[in-house]
Amino acid sequence: MREKLIIIGGGEHARVVAEAAHSRPDLWDLQGFVERKPCPRMEQESGLACLGTDEDASFLACAATSTWFVLGVGGIGPSTIRRDLIRRYAAAGNKWASIIHSTAHVSPSATVGKGVVILSGVVVNCGAALGDHCVINSGAVIEHDVLVGSFVQVSTGSVIGGGAVLEEDCYVGLGARVRDHVTVGSGAMVGMGAAVVATVPMGLTVVGVPAKVRKQ
Numbered sequence: 400m401r402e403k404l405i406i407i408g409g410g411e412h413a414r415v416v417a418e419a420a421h422s423r424p425d426l427w428d429l430q431g432f433v434e435r436k437p438c439p440r441m442e443q444e445s446g447l448a449c450l451g452t453d454e455d456a457s458f459l460a461c462a463a464t465s466t467w468f469v470l471g472v473g474g475i476g477p478s479t480i481r482r483d484l485i486r487r488y489a490a491a492g493n494k495w496a497s498i499i500h501s502t503a504h505v506s507p508s509a510t511v512g513k514g515v516v517i518l519s520g521v522v523v524n525c526g527a528a529l530g531d532h533c534v535i536n537s538g539a540v541i542e543h544d545v546l547v548g549s550f551v552q553v554s555t556g557s558v559i560g561g562g563a564v565l566e567e568d569c570y571v572g573l574g575a576r577v578r579d580h581v582t583v584g585s586g587a588m589v590g591m592g593a594a595v596v597a598t599v600p601m602g603l604t605v606v607g608v609p610a611k612v613r614k615q
C-alpha cells in the first residue's frame with residue numbers, strides 16, 4: 400500500500416532522498432517537503448512543494464497520523480543537528496519512514512531501523528543491522544554482520560568490512576574503508592579515502608592509509 404511521505408529539509412541531501420523515494424512509487428506518495436528557507440532546486444527537480452517550516456510540520460504530524468516522515472538533512476561530519484530535529488518531531492508523535500532506493504540490495508536477513516535512508520547502488524549484506532536514522536550513501540557496501548548505530552552516516556563509495564561496528568553518530572567519509580571486525584567509536588570521523596585498520600576512539604578524526612588520528 401502507498402503511504403504519504405513528507406521530507407524534512409530541502410537542500411542537497413533532501414533532493415537525493417526525494418529521488419530515492421520517487422524510485423519506489425509503489426510504496427511512497429510524496430506530499431512535499433518542509434524547510435525554513437527557499438529551495439527552488441528542490442521544487443524544480445523533485446517536483447515537490449514546500450509545505451512550510453518544520454514547526455508547521457510538527458503540527459501536521461500530530462494531526463495527520465497517516466503521514467510518514469523522513470529526515471532529508473545531511474551535513475558533513477558528526478553533528479547533533481539531525482538528532483535534535485528528530486527529537487523535536489518525536490514529541491509530535493509522528494512516524495519515521497525508511498527509504499530504500501530501488502537499486503539498493505538489502506539482504507533479507509539484515510535489519511533496518513526507522514528513518515533510515517539507503518541510496519542507489521548500496522549493498523547491505525546478510526546479518527547487518529542498521530540503527531535508526533542512519534544514512535548509507537550511494538554505492539556504499541555494508542558487509543555481513545556490520546552493526547551501524549543510530550545517526551551514523553556512511554558516505555558514497557565507502558566499504559565497511561564484515562562484523563565491523565560503527566557506533567552511533569560517527570561519520571565515514573567518501574570512499575573510506577573500515578577493516579572487518581573493527582570499531583569506529585561514537586561521534587568519530589573517518590576522513591575520505593582512509594583505511595581504518597584498528598579501533599577509532601570515540602570523537603576523534605582519523606585520516607590516511609593506514610588511518611591515524613589527525614592532530615588538532
Ligand SMILES: CC(C)(COP(=O)(O)OP(=O)(O)OC[C@H]1O[C@@H](n2cnc3c(N)ncnc32)[C@H](O)[C@@H]1OP(=O)(O)O)[C@@H](O)C(=O)NCCC(=O)NCCS
Pocket residue numbers: 475476536554555571572573588589590591592593604605606607
Ligand atoms: C578529514 C576532514 C574532515 C578534514 O577536513 P578539514 O578539517 O577541513 O581539513 P583541511 O581540508 O583543512 O585539510 C587539513 C589538512 O589535512 C589534510 N587532509 C584533509 N582531508 C584529508 C583526508 N581525508 N586524508 C588525508 N589528509 C587529509 C589536508 O591535505 C591538509 O593537509 P596540510 O595541512 O598538510 O595541507 C575532511 O577532509 C574529510 O575527509 N571530509 C569528509 C568529506 C566527505 O566524505 N564528504 C561526503 C560528501 S557526500
